[in-house]
Amino acid sequence: MNLNNKYFLIYFLLFFTSVSFAQQTxxxxxxSTKVENLDExxxxxxxxxxxxxxxxxPAQIISKxxxxxxNSVRLNDILNEQTGLITVPDFGGGEGIQxxxxxxQYTLILVDxxxxxxxxxxxLDISRVxxxxxxxxxxxxxxxxxxxxxxxxxxxxxxxxxxxxxxFYGNANYRVGSFNTNDISTTLNYKKKKxxxxxxxxxxxSEGYDLDTSDDLKTVDxxxxxxxxxxxxxxxxxxxxxxxxxxxxxxxxDYNASTTLKGESELNEWNTHLKLSHTYNEKWSSYFEFYATxxxxxxxxxxxxxxxxxxxYYNQLLIRPEIRxxxxxxxxxxxxxxxxxxxxxxxxxxxxxxPEFNSPYVYLQYDGKFNEKLNLILxxxxxxxxxxxxxxxxxxxxxxxxxxxxxxxxxxxYGFKAPDFRQLYFDFSNATVGYTVLGYNAxxxxxxxxxxxxxxxxxIVPLSEFENELNTENSISxxxxxxxxxxxxxxxxxxLFRNNIDDLIDTRIIATKTNGQSVFSYYNVxxxxxxxxxxxxxxxxxxxxxxxxxxxxxxxxxKDAEKAFENGEVFARENPSSPSFQLKKEDYFGLYNRSxxxxxxxxxxxxxxxxxxxxxxxxxxxxxxxxxSNGNDYLDTYDDLVDGYAIIDFAVNKTFYKNYQLGFGIDNxxxxxxxxxxxxxxGRIIYxxxxxxx
Amino acid sequence: xxxxxxxKFLAILAVFIGFTSCDDDDSTPLLDIETQTIANLHAPQSGxxxxxxxxxxxxxxxxxxxxxxSDTDWDIxxxxxxxxxxxxxxxxxxxxxxxxxxxxxxxxxxxxxxxTDVDTTLFVQDSDTGYAIATGSGNGWxxxxxxxxxxxxPTPGKILVFxxxxxxxxxxxxxxxYENAPANPDAFVDATPYFTFNYVYxxxxxxxxxx
Numbered sequence: 001m002n003l004n005n006k007y008f009l010i011y012f013l014l015f016f017t018s019v020s021f022a023q024q025t026x027x028x029x030x031x032s033t034k035v036e037n038l039d040e041x042x043x044x045x046x047x048x049x050x051x052x053x054x055x056x057x058p059a060q061i062i063s064k065x066x067x068x069x070x071n072s073v074r075l076n077d078i079l080n081e082q083t084g085l086i087t088v089p090d091f092g093g094g095e096g097i098q099x100x101x102x103x104x105q106y107t108l109i110l111v112d113x114x115x116x117x118x119x120x121x122x123x124l125d126i127s128r129v130x131x132x133x134x135x136x137x138x139x140x141x142x143x144x145x146x147x148x149x150x151x152x153x154x155x156x157x158x159x160x161x162x163x164x165x166x167x168f169y170g171n172a173n174y175r176v177g178s179f180n181t182n183d184i185s186t187t188l189n190y191k192k193k194k195x196x197x198x199x200x201x202x203x204x205x206s207e208g209y210d211l212d213t214s215d216d217l218k219t220v221d222x223x224x225x226x227x228x229x230x231x232x233x234x235x236x237x238x239x240x241x242x243x244x245x246x247x248x249x250x251x252x253x254d255y256n257a258s259t260t261l262k263g264e265s266e267l268n269e270w271n272t273h274l275k276l277s278h279t280y281n282e283k284w285s286s287y288f289e290f291y292a293t294x295x296x297x298x299x300x301x302x303x304x305x306x307x308x309x310x311x312x313y314y315n316q317l318l319i320r321p322e323i324r325x326x327x328x329x330x331x332x333x334x335x336x337x338x339x340x341x342x343x344x345x346x347x348x349x350x351x352x353x354x355p356e357f358n359s360p361y362v363y364l365q366y367d368g369k370f371n372e373k374l375n376l377i378l379x380x381x382x383x384x385x386x387x388x389x390x391x392x393x394x395x396x397x398x399x400x401x402x403x404x405x406x407x408x409x410x411x412x413x414y415g416f417k418a419p420d421f422r423q424l425y426f427d428f429s430n431a432t433v434g435y436t437v438l439g440y441n442a443x444x445x446x447x448x449x450x451x452x453x454x455x456x457x458x459x460i461v462p463l464s465e466f467e468n469e470l471n472t473e474n475s476i477s478x479x480x481x482x483x484x485x486x487x488x489x490x491x492x493x494x495x496l497f498r499n500n501i502d503d504l505i506d507t508r509i510i511a512t513k514t515n516g517q518s519v520f521s522y523y524n525v526x527x528x529x530x531x532x533x534x535x536x537x538x539x540x541x542x543x544x545x546x547x548x549x550x551x552x553x554x555x556x557x558x559k560d561a562e563k564a565f566e567n568g569e570v571f572a573r574e575n576p577s578s579p580s581f582q583l584k585k586e587d588y589f590g591l592y593n594r595s596x597x598x599x600x601x602x603x604x605x606x607x608x609x610x611x612x613x614x615x616x617x618x619x620x621x622x623x624x625x626x627x628x629s630n631g632n633d634y635l636d637t638y639d640d641l642v643d644g645y646a647i648i649d650f651a652v653n654k655t656f657y658k659n660y661q662l663g664f665g666i667d668n669x670x671x672x673x674x675x676x677x678x679x680x681x682x683g684r685i686i687y688x689x690x691x692x693x694x
Numbered sequence: 695x696x697x698x699x700x701x702k703f704l705a706i707l708a709v710f711i712g713f714t715s716c717d718d719d720d721s722t723p724l725l726d727i728e729t730q731t732i733a734n735l736h737a738p739q740s741g742x743x744x745x746x747x748x749x750x751x752x753x754x755x756x757x758x759x760x761x762x763x764s765d766t767d768w769d770i771x772x773x774x775x776x777x778x779x780x781x782x783x784x785x786x787x788x789x790x791x792x793x794x795x796x797x798x799x800x801x802x803x804x805x806x807x808x809x810t811d812v813d814t815t816l817f818v819q820d821s822d823t824g825y826a827i828a829t830g831s832g833n834g835w836x837x838x839x840x841x842x843x844x845x846x847x848p849t850p851g852k853i854l855v856f857x858x859x860x861x862x863x864x865x866x867x868x869x870x871x872y873e874n875a876p877a878n879p880d881a882f883v884d885a886t887p888y889f890t891f892n893y894v895y896x897x898x899x900x901x902x903x904x905x
Contacts, residue, residue, distance in 0.1 A: 571852075572851075575877040575878055576870070577879065578869065581805055630847070632849070
């Protein structure tokens with residue numbers, strides 16, 4: 001155990017030599033005296049390395065060890081098992097993450113500190129991320145726009161990938177499972193003196209699955225994808241080093257819209273990341289960072305006779321240069337500040353124009369330890385934007401340690417999400433059904449055009465309402481937590497959270513068409529809140545056994561809907577043919593797709609004698625609503641709700657001759673599926689795994 | 695709270711009116727108000743789904759408490775999901791009866807119990823641009839669920855308030871569009887259009903309440 005942890009820290013030291021040298025020495029100094037308390041470090045929360053346990057913010061680390069023992073292959077697999085996180089299927093087939101009850105479009109997804117793009121319908125499909133080369137996953141909850149700007153309204157998930165370590169070695173992995181799902185990956189690592197390189201290759205393919213066999217379409221069509229990742233490091237000196245990282249991802253999938261319309265979809269993504277770090281002295285260090293990423297998706301459908309029915313494409317580019325510096329005037333005070341520029345373009349079918357966003361930004365954060373007990377973080381960021389009102393995002397966090405066992409932490413921050421390209425410039429008419437969706441800025445030109453073509457029957461929202469800007473969605477988030485170490489074996493943590501979101505963007509009907517369909521557009525309407533409680537516990541009675549459990553209680557509600565229920569304006573029926581009655585305040589269920597209760601329980605057990613590790617992991621989510629089934633426009637307790645469910649996974653891994661590992665497992669042992677409501681749970685998955693280290 | 699208050703107020707008002715009318719020896723005693731249920735009022739239509747609609751409306755008279763074939767003595771009439779009143783002018787679809795009375799309608803939000811008085815300012819009549827009870831899912835009395843269930847269900851909390859052809863008032867809550875009003879209708883099995891509804895008719899001229 002101790003060795004592992006030391007190794008872990010050394011790794012991080014190598015990776016982050018660029019960060020505050022003074023702080024590092026301090027961290028090590030304090031840690032190495034009590035090795036048994038040596039603790040995981042996190043960089044996402046403050047953009048400096050911090051001990052997870054002393055952080056004043058709610059955060060969580062998923063270690064490589066846990067990922068390996070769980071035999072997870074994609075990011076969605078492992079995130080689904082964490083407290084308060086759940087992946088929600090999107091109608092586009094993607095899976096986004098829900099965090100503190102907020103939709104996936106409000107959680108920023110980073111890889112090594114820089115963002116992934118490609119939210120064609122708001123959701124970032126996290127199943128596109130392989131976790132074969134991941135060092136750890138960091139999850140920070142609560143608005144983090146003070147460091148990360150737009151999208152970090154609910155929180156940040158940062159995927160930290162492997163960097164070169166000394167020596168030459170590698171590994172190869174193969175996992176085969178139900179639905180003819182194959183995952184192959186290999187890593188090669190070399191580092192000697194100043195130069196280091198690591199490469200990673202992954203191929204993931206599946207035949208897909210079909211939950212509803214009564215129709216001719218599969219729930220998930222067959223696909224295969226490849227991930228290629230290379231990282232090069234060069235240490236010019238003790239004080240200066242360079243990191244260059246490149247990643248390429250491509251996926252090809254069958255695309256069947258009906259029995260007669262068949263085609264293919266293709267995704268291509270590349271990322272390049274360059275970071276030059278320099279330490280000037282004990283107090284100052286700086287980095288220059290350049291990041292560029294492109295996400296391209298295209299698909300087509302052909303008619304039965306082979307002629308083209310439809311073509312669509314999506315091509316997004318993000319370029320971000322950033323300079324930041326850390327300054328540590330004393331051991332107890334740390335500053336980090338940065339200046340950067342976001343340049344973003346999108347070329348997409350059904351768009352009015354080829355839009356371009358430019359957004360310079362600046363941020364500053366102070367991290368002060370006043371004494372052994374009190375830690376304060378103050379930060380703020382200013383984002384200027386070529387299309388929206390500028391945003392100022394402050395944040396404050398404080399932690400007080402009563403004693404070694406008990407500490408309390410609280411934070412409050414502002415988060416925002418700028419309207420995306422789609423919410424502004426979409427100009428889409430469905431070819432088969434006939435409805436139209438218009439971006440907010442597209443309305444004033446598209447409606448007169450439709451009118452001239454005689455397609456508009458009635459204008460419901462006058463064009464004058466689209467003269468002002470669409471506001472950015474924004475939130476005030478608050479977290480209050482208590483950590484308590486009952487003993488060295490038992491750790492407990494509770495966090496209360498509340499997110500108040502204003503100007504939530506929703507769609508509404510702005511006009512009716514002569515074909516009987518509607519024209520939709522976006523508008524700021526809702527004020528919603530999510531609040532609740534998160535509880536985490538871990539118990540290590542003996543070295544070989546680790547038991548962890550988590551629970552989230554969640555209330556996610558629309559304030560206007562709450563008022564409508566309070567005012568007695570909402571009605572329901574016991575069944576569709578019985579008389580209506582008035583609903584009470586407590587009958588309001590809340591926002592769609594939110595479960596009041598979510599829980600997980602994991603038991604990891606090692607048998608060193610046999611070189612064997614095994615685990616059982618269970619997750620539970622309580623009932624939730626997907627649609628208003630009784631016609632009153634609100635989700636209430638009389639609607640048809642999706643039943644709660646539990647999923648239990650089992651895995652066992654055995655190591656042979658040190659370098660060979662065989663794994664076997666069953667995900668979703670009891671073969672839970674819900675054909676009607678849950679498209680991303682395929683059923684029982686039985687798999688085998690082989691891992692070779694060399 | 696507000697509805698409870700207004701119910702109390704109306705109850706007191708009714709008692710008060712009762713007392714004052716008792717003082718007046720010439721007044722005729724008030725007729726009883728009853729809640730009635732009409733089951734399986736069959737109202738077929740031809741055409742629809744993009745085609746011109748046609749077919750005779752199934753007419754209903756509140757005072758007669760039943761359907762009628764009279765050209766004049768009807769208050770409301772049904773065809774498919776459409777409900778018309780005997781007041782105003784025809785929308786111009788085939789087989790629409792001519793309006794001979796002074797009927798009108800509006801939709802109140804509430805339950806049969808909570809809609810206790812008539813707001814005459816809300817009444818509208820059928821016109822050549824639309825019916826008093828608007829057509830279409832979510833606009834009038836019903837919600838169409840779309841695929842996969844394709845159910846047409848009465849929107850909860852929608853009470854149809856009518857002025858009859860001769861100026862009296864009635865309130866209606868539609869319960870089902872399917873034959874025999876099954877508790878859980880199946881659009882692929884149960885026959886339509888068969889209206890089942892509860893109504894309260896105020897037979898006393900000039901009475902603006904249902905209590």
